[in-house]
Amino acid sequence: MMTNQSEFVRPVPLDRVYRILNIGPTVIVSGKTENDFDAMAAAWNTALDLDPAKAVVILDKSHYTRKLIEESNYFMLSIPTRSIAPQTLFLGSVSKNDEPEKIDQSGIRFLKDVEGLPDDIDLIEGCAAWILFERIPEPHNEAAYDLFIGQAVGAWADERVFKDGRWMFEEVPQALQTIHYVAGGRFYAIGDAIDVE
């Protein structure tokens, strides 16, 4: 399924970012500096504002990714699909503090040759959408609650599953469903569409 995912990646208008996060997916949070990269899984996230689009993500002090975000002031929230549930769990279970080769070992890969994508943006293969945030520094929240706030500065989605500001799970293979973590290796995939008139 993920062969050639690159050709389906399209930019998302920032005022539609909240709709990506609204359904409450588990996300992969990543941070990078000139010489380093790390990614972790986070069920604890929410949209925070429509326009300019903002979001909240909770990042424990022990996480290696957090240090990179504090250094670079940017973080990416990527929305993993069912196709990479094992890799997502690995990213949430293993720390780069203990395992410097975490990213290689996780099995995640990055999309190549995405048309129009800036050179410094890396998109994790097998995600449904990717949102780049600039951190809004809030020292009290970060220290007291591990709560980070960001404003979206770029967003992309796989147009097979998110297009024109709408999720379209009912039209795609199960592999493209978002995943919602509970505990103990158990996720739930997103399910049926329900339209209330």
Add this chain to the structure above:
Amino acid sequence: MMTNQSEFVRPVPLDRVYRILNIGPTVIVSGKTENDFDAMAAAWNTALDLDPAKAVVILDKSHYTRKLIEESNYFMLSIPTRSIAPQTLFLGSVSKNDEPEKIDQSGIRFLKDVEGLPDDIDLIEGCAAWILFERIPEPHNEAAYDLFIGQAVGAWADERVFKDGRWMFEEVPQALQTIHYVAGGRFYAIGDAIDVE
């Protein structure tokens, strides 16, 4: 399905509350004072801490419910199921500022005769779980971001669908699935279980 839901309601240990919120459901936020009650829908929420259990919910300044929470210092997050998707959308679409009879008009009802439930706790029928939070006042967050933080002081769940700290959607009728709002009247229900070894 919801006939006699009262008999299935059980307390949830507070250190398991995060698992209720982990899957990212849309919630019903309610607040009450001695003489008033209001409830609204909110897709923007997240668990914030394990133990003591905390959560974040975003409450715009225009919401009537927010005023009640600011006055009482408590709020309830209830997790609506597919069985009350229309009522949930109504609670998220109509403001008590405009419609004083909102709650009656919404069609929501409250459970009666839940064994062991304190008299001052009202549980909305058709939800999968209910979590009562004491607000942790954070004036900057509330003013700048509409971001409210609470610490859980009580939690209950319908044991058919959440028991021993685990969601059990695979064992219950569709009507008990959580719902995850996008926009325009469109929700997605929670779907398949995925267990990563």
